[in-house]
Amino acid sequence: MQKVSLRKVKTPVSYLQENSEEVLHFSLQGLLPAGHTLALNTTLGTLSHLVCKDERPHMLMEQQFTTSESCVLLPLLEAYPYYCPYEVLLASFNSGRVSETAIARSRxxxxxAQEAGVWDQEMRPVRNVLSRTRLKTRSFGIEISSILETGYILMQMPRHKHPEI
Structure with a gap:
């Protein structure tokens, strides 16, 4: 008889997270209506839009993110309402862990790369993943906007460009 393992299988994202919480919650005041929350499941790579109605949580929508997409999405969510610098995104993309050492290394x-004139080539993989991530966050009414020579920031999409929540 074959022995079946019942231990929990972990995705690469869960190995990369230093945070012990599997689900991280973000209220993103100004981006989401009052009482709404985004929940990022770091094990499954899912982002869920939740709201409490009649004292019970309801999921309005959910998107699946790859490990790479989660690695650029998490620092953007954590930085909100401020921008996320390029070096933080690069550090998270490369190692999944955003420590001061990793950020300094990325900086x-x-x-x-800037001095050698290859900055665009250095950031291209991150920009490619951000492009895919941006397509998914738009369904939540959230745009990932570039700030020239600085980083990226989460912003609310104009109401006519995304489905009513």
Whole structure:
């Protein structure tokens, strides 16, 4: 008889997260209506839009994100309402862990790439993943906007461009 393992299988994102919580909640005041929350399941890579009605949680929508997409989405969510610098996105994209050491390493790498004239090539993989992530966050009414020579920021999409929530 074959022995079946019942241990929990973990995705790469869960290995990369230093945070012990599997589900992280973000109220994103100003982006979401009052009482609405986004829940990022770091194990499954799902982002859920939740609202409480009649004292019970209801899921309005959910999107699946790849490991790479989750690695750029999480620092954007954590930085809100402020922008997320390029070096933080690069550090998270490369290692999944956003430590001061990883950020400093990414900052140095970007400075060297700028001096060598290859900054665009250095950031291209991150921009490609951000492009796919942006398509998914738009269904939540959230735009990932670029801030020239600075980083990226989450912003509310104009109401006529996304489905009414």
């Amino acid at each position: 140095k790498r970007l400075q060297e």
